[in-house]
Amino acid sequence: MSEPSQTRDTAPDAQLERTPEELLRIIFDYTAKISGERSLKNVLLLMADMGREMILADRCTVWLIDRANQELFTTIAHGVNEIRIPLGSGFAGHSMATGESLLIDDAYADPRHNAESDLRTGYRTQAVITVPFLGNDGTMIGAYQAINKLTPQAVFTQRDLEQLKLAAAYAGKSLESVMLHEEIESTQREIIYTMGQIGESRSKETGNHVKRVAEYSAILALGLGLSAEEAELLRVVSPMHDIGKVAVPDAVLLKPGKLTPEEFDQMKLHTEVGYHLLKSSSRELLQTAAIVAHQHHEKWNGTGYPQGLKEDEIHLYGRITAVADVFDALGSERIYKEAWDLDRILALFREERGRHFDPRVVDAFMEQLPVLLDIRERFRDDLAAT
Structure with missing residues (x-):
């Protein structure tokens, strides 16, 4: 069932901005959880939840790069299943291609907006923040994207952007570590299975x-x-x-x-x-x-x-x-x-x-x-x- 669009300044779930104390609690809680995780899916979910809670977004998405298929994809997007878009498309693609963060008040007034996801889900994207994040060697890994502010003003601020950059700087390093751990384990599984076949052959x-x-x-x-x-x-x-x-x-x-x-x-x-x-x-x-x-x-x-x-x-x-x-x-x-x-x-x-x-x-x-x-x-x- 499609989720109806709504005017954010009259939304029943509109909230006040986070206090500094609330922000610190969110950051400490989530960074502790993320640092102890070894599951990529769980880290991505925690990242999305942390970003959403920090800046009071309706949805938060973590985009990753699938270089083999020249696509961007997310399995953690609040309210939807996996989304795939061509590499370089949309706000996330632009941020990852240029390394720039984006602060958008009206997505549909910006030609870089990829509206295909909205068309599929019936959701209406309005305000957007997109922040790319890098690995330890400076390689682009993915992007944080927050959608639709839940305060009465219904737009994100420069303060929100800086807070999401802070979250991306930390979480990007943790995400790279987990991705490397999963790659090592995947390689081990292949080696173990191949060695088992050799023994039986x-x-x-x-x-x-x-x-x-x-x-x-x-x-x-x-x-x-x-x-x-x-x-x-x-x-x-x-x-x-x-x-x-x-x-x-x-x-x-x-x-x-x-x-x-x-x-x-x-x-x-x-x-x-x-x-x-x-x-x-x-x-x-x-x-x-x-x-x-x-x-x-x-x-x-x-x-x-x-x-x-x-x-x-x-x-x-x-x-x-x-x-x-x-x-x-x-x-x-x-x-x-x-x-x-x-x-x-x-x-x-x-x-x-x-x-x-x-x-x-x-x-x-x-x-x-x-x-x-x-x-x-x-x-x-x-x-x-x-």
């Missing part, structure tokens, strides 16, 4: 095996009541569970028949190798991957390897990945066996509940089985291509 598994184990692990984590953040962490790191297989000789790894005791001892070493490959990193993703690589063959009753851990001595992530990995292994055709049918797999999990597997994880597995089967179908192996 040596044993002639398809890339879909690591995809399925990743998705199964996340669903089981959620089913056990873990947070969305923990489930996502496990989804990212679980593909590394068998990375240590890179050190297992082909004669053992690819043997079609039953392994001898000596060969099985060689195979078991992949848990130790994987752990030692990953354990030295200070990054949370790789530390967690090290735990999963090390413990996904431990058993609830203490008869697993390499450490013979039992029950809660085994990290929950290792217990979850164990169920996800075995479920996928049993249901997949491998060089040494045919795929099991579902009834046989479920019978094994019931039998091994409290022996091989954590009973709680097996219960979550049974509860989430329809979702897991849907994942298995979506990421089914293309046997003709293998």
